[in-house]
Amino acid sequence: MMRQALTELEFSTSGQGLTEITDDIVAWLEGTGIETGLLTVHCRHTSASIMITENASAAVWRDMEEWLSRMAPEGGHYRHDAEGPDDMPAHLKSALTGVSMSLPVANGRMTLGTWQGIFLAEHRRAPHHRKIVLHVIGE
Amino acid sequence: MMRQALTELEFSTSGQGLTEITDDIVAWLEGTGIETGLLTVHCRHTSASIMITENASAAVWRDMEEWLSRMAPEGGHYRHDAEGPDDMPAHLKSALTGVSMSLPVANGRMTLGTWQGIFLAEHRRAPHHRKIVLHVIGE
Amino acid sequence: MMRQALTELEFSTSGQGLTEITDDIVAWLEGTGIETGLLTVHCRHTSASIMITENASAAVWRDMEEWLSRMAPEGGHYRHDAEGPDDMPAHLKSALTGVSMSLPVANGRMTLGTWQGIFLAEHRRAPHHRKIVLHVIGE
Numbered sequence: 001m002m003r004q005a006l007t008e009l010e011f012s013t014s015g016q017g018l019t020e021i022t023d024d025i026v027a028w029l030e031g032t033g034i035e036t037g038l039l040t041v042h043c044r045h046t047s048a049s050i051m052i053t054e055n056a057s058a059a060v061w062r063d064m065e066e067w068l069s070r071m072a073p074e075g076g077h078y079r080h081d082a083e084g085p086d087d088m089p090a091h092l093k094s095a096l097t098g099v100s101m102s103l104p105v106a107n108g109r110m111t112l113g114t115w116q117g118i119f120l121a122e123h124r125r126a127p128h129h130r131k132i133v134l135h136v137i138g139e
Numbered sequence: 140m141m142r143q144a145l146t147e148l149e150f151s152t153s154g155q156g157l158t159e160i161t162d163d164i165v166a167w168l169e170g171t172g173i174e175t176g177l178l179t180v181h182c183r184h185t186s187a188s189i190m191i192t193e194n195a196s197a198a199v200w201r202d203m204e205e206w207l208s209r210m211a212p213e214g215g216h217y218r219h220d221a222e223g224p225d226d227m228p229a230h231l232k233s234a235l236t237g238v239s240m241s242l243p244v245a246n247g248r249m250t251l252g253t254w255q256g257i258f259l260a261e262h263r264r265a266p267h268h269r270k271i272v273l274h275v276i277g278e
Numbered sequence: 279m280m281r282q283a284l285t286e287l288e289f290s291t292s293g294q295g296l297t298e299i300t301d302d303i304v305a306w307l308e309g310t311g312i313e314t315g316l317l318t319v320h321c322r323h324t325s326a327s328i329m330i331t332e333n334a335s336a337a338v339w340r341d342m343e344e345w346l347s348r349m350a351p352e353g354g355h356y357r358h359d360a361e362g363p364d365d366m367p368a369h370l371k372s373a374l375t376g377v378s379m380s381l382p383v384a385n386g387r388m389t390l391g392t393w394q395g396i397f398l399a400e401h402r403r404a405p406h407h408r409k410i411v412l413h414v415i416g417e
Contacts, residue, residue, distance in 0.1 A: 002141045002280045002281075002415075003141075004175055004176065004277065004278070006175060006243060006245055008250075036282055036284060037282070037415070038177070038316070038318055038380075038413060038415055040177055040241055040242070040243055042242055042243055042250055044250065044251065044252030044253075044255065045252050045254070045255070046191065046192050046193045046252070046254050046255055051373050052324065052372075052373070052376075052377050052378070053324050053369055053372070053373050054324045054358075054369055057358055059356075059357035059358035060357075060358045060366065060369055062357055063356045063357050063358050063366050063369075063370075064369065064370065064373060067350065067354070067370050071210070071349070072206065076206070078198075078202045079198035079199075079201055079202050080193075080196055080198035080199045080202050088199065088202050091192055091193055091199055091202075091203065092202075092203065092206050094191075094192070095190050095191070095192050095203060095236060096235065096236075096374065097373060097374075098191075098237065098240070098376060099191050099255070100191070100240050100241060100242055101376070101378050102177075102241045102318055102378060102380045103318070103320055103378055104284060104318055104320055104411050104412075104413035106284055106411075111286075111320055111322065111411040111413075112322065113322030113323050113324070113409065114322075115323070115324050116322065116323070116324055116377070131252065133243050133245075133250040134243075135177060135243035135250075137141075137176070137177055137276065137277070137415065138282065138415070139282070141280045142280075143314055143315070143416065143417070145314060145382060145384055147389075177316070179316055179380055179381070179382055181381055181382055181389055183389065183390065183391030183392075183394065184391050184393070184394070185330065185331050185332045185391070185393050185394055210349070211345065215345070217337075217341045218337035218338075218340055218341050219332075219335055219337035219338045219341050227338065227341050230331055230332055230338055230341075230342065231341075231342065231345050233330075233331070234329050234330070234331050234342060234375060235374065235375075237330075237376060237379070238330050238394070239330070239379050239380060239381055241316075241380045270391065272382050272384075272389040273382075274316060274382035274389075276280075276315070276316055276415065276416070
């Protein structure tokens with residue numbers, strides 16, 4: 001019978017950079033017992049985001065972070081600068097990479113490819129606590 | 140019992156810029172009576188898009204708009220220019236920010252964070268009518 | 279009664295560029311017989327992606343491809359370069375455009391706008407086989 005499960009996880013970040021959260025999502029999904037369905041990951045912030053990238057190379061994560069900073073540099077003469085020079089760039093990076101994604105579930109697992117990992121991307125310089133909502137619907 | 144609701148809203152834009160549509164979505168969602176589920180917002184255009192960003196500062200929205208224009212500038216020697224110099228940049232901005240997003244629903248509300256708002260981003264210079272499909276599945 | 283369907287399609291790409299896959303998705307969706315629901319497209323790779331753009335102009339697709347290469351150029355002094363100069367740019371383009379999207383289904387069809395097409399974007403120079411998961415839930 002079709003059913004749903006919903007939770008909120010909190011992650012502590014140590015400032016700008018990517019943190020893989022695939023295993024946390026997998027563990028929660030397994031606990032729901034849903035075999036076939038659709039899983040959604042939603043980051044409840046405007047200066048952090050959710051993204052999928054290569055899961056095997058720390059060099060990729062560093063390159064990704066540096067590239068995002070080239071795309072949305074500090075010192076860009078932003079109107080919105082009262083919360084620090086890294087705040088508006090963080091909003092831009094969050095919009096660029098997105099705060100929500102949905103993935104199919106088959107045989108009790110997300111259909112991630114071999115090299116795909118799900119990452120929480122922190123875009124502020126300071127450490128933050130970030131809330132991530134997980135939702136699954138299926139059976 | 141699991142069920143669905145679906146509608147199409149139309150918004151008039153006044154040219155390039157962000158329009159917050161969170162309240163319109165919230166009002167429709169409340170009318171469906173669905174308490175737990177997944178809500179999807181789909182913009183049916185290739186020169187407008189849907190995005191989440193900070194909901195409290197008009198300066199953020201202006202910075203976002205100007206940044207998008209730096210990322211996808213007019214005058215970029217595009218092949219596709221028959222519909223005006225702002226048309227291909229609008230397609231690029233639409234691809235960058237995306238035309239569809241899904242968010243969990245808990246206690247009859249989207250799980251948006253305190254500072255998150257949902258925006259219709261118009262990327263053409265001229266005012267347009269934009270069609271947004273809303274879908275929710277849940278119970 | 280609410281139900282689901284799930285499949286995996288494989289596409290052969292001929293190197294960098296966009297391939298429209300709308301018709302393949304439409305054909306599969308029709309076969310499921312689901313009239314109202316939510317369809318998800320998930321690309322299982324980190325150097326290819328899924329995007330929606332204008333479906334009527336090859337010039338748009340070429341402009342899109344060239345713009346992505348300006349956003350994430352080869353020769354960007356990346357740490358991750360062991361798999362070739364086009365590999366890290368491919369990861370960046372994949373993150374920029376995204377690997378998953380969900381669209382409402384109404385009257386047995388995705389709610390795509392007149393000019394919207396769904397594209398598999400190949401970001402590596404060499405031809406690849408790319409796996410795309412399709413999932414639909416509805417009734």
